[in-house]
Amino acid sequence: MTKRIITISREFGSGGRFIGEEVAKKLGIAYYDREIIGQIAEQSGLSPEYIQENAELSPKKGLFAYAFSGRDITGKSVEDMVYESQIKVILEIAEKESCVIIGRNADFILRDRNDVLNVFIHGDMPEKTQRITHLYNVAEKEAVKMMADTDKRRMTNYNFYTEQKWGKASNYTLCLNSSQIGYDRCEKIIMDCM
Template structure:
């Protein structure tokens, strides 16, 4: 069988990154998350900090605001350039070997592959607010405000570059509530789906 790839899309604070990493360890395959940022920095010449912020998040909270932001007279932006490099890189990673790819619109970029499992991880505001304080520490803004801002900008970025609704269950093979199921159970479910799919 061809390489099998799992893409993890997630609400901010839902634990999607952790689920992706733990799933990759359980399956014995690479997980691309921070590694994508490093590779993008090498190829694009942009700093890792810039890519971390702009590789998944729109500059404005709406897709239309983001579509108009920072464009030159030819209609191109730095974000467009980064998107092209990111798209090529994710396609290459999927071709190299079985892997887990966290975020970066990988579910959309690899949508035509027959060997992909697309996942969306979500959770309640209460669960995510508690988790981001535990993981990232307390900030000046309230946890809820941080979550709303991150999700809005992630949604706007996704819609801008994919013309598809981020987080809509119909756009993924499976959506899991990490607050109800727990991180470990989400990993177990996805590992079972991956293994069963590989046997078919």
């Protein structure tokens, strides 16, 4: 099998992480999600906890958060240094092996490669809410707030660093609604496209 990379961007609660993990298992290829955190931490010299909170999400919910970030003498913020480390790690992983990479703007970072399948997983609000209430043992109102906050921070980070619009269909090879077609069919479509 020739080397292939699948990137999966997703709405919070859509099951994108689960779908990506299952695709990787079924294809027998590497799966990268939280595993990247340690590598980015090592590259940047920052703690894994800091990377987990900030490598994929904006510091706050708006683009102005980046404008007010502290900067060093070169004009770079800590977030910029984290993103540069993230780019390096993702490029190294893609060079090394076939894999599934969850989030972290991997679709944009690997945009110049011709062996990448970029997927965006989204879902309907009722199903996402139900999934989050079950997974995180929270009330419906808290689940809705978690979705809004997480997706807003993902979108802000993506829009800032890629100068593209997060979730816009033209940025991806496939856009799949996991609520409409189910996880199994999402996995099958992704594998068929490989």
